[in-house]
Amino acid sequence: MRATRGNDYFITITESKKRFDDNGYDRHKMFLYKEDFNKFLAGLTETINYVKTDLMPDFDFDAFNHDQENEEGAVISVAETSDVSEIAEASDMSHVPEVSAVTANEGDSVDDWKI
DSSP, X not given: OEEOTTSOEEEEEEEEEEOTTTSOEEEEEEEEEGGGHHHHHHXXXXXXXXXXXXXXXXXXXXXXXXXXXXXTSOEEOGGGOOOHHHHHHHSOXXXXXXXXXXBOOTTOOGGGOBO
């Protein structure tokens, strides 16, 4: 999660592939802006549901749920609730750093942005 100078937020998804010829890395970035959150989520959900129902219908995906405890010690399973705020409250977010602003000048490439 990143923030612009105008306090707009966007998500950066980065993939790094190791190059075997010179021991460097190829980085590929995808920027997801707030205008596209719903469309991205709908496409991702549709793809995941297709894999679960059509490609791998016999696989037990629930075996890989990571349950979390809320303040009262009760276990909250992501599969058992659709209340995102309840899941967020159960998560320990104290280790997540604050979002910093992106400093970009006209003509800069994304890789040159100072964060």
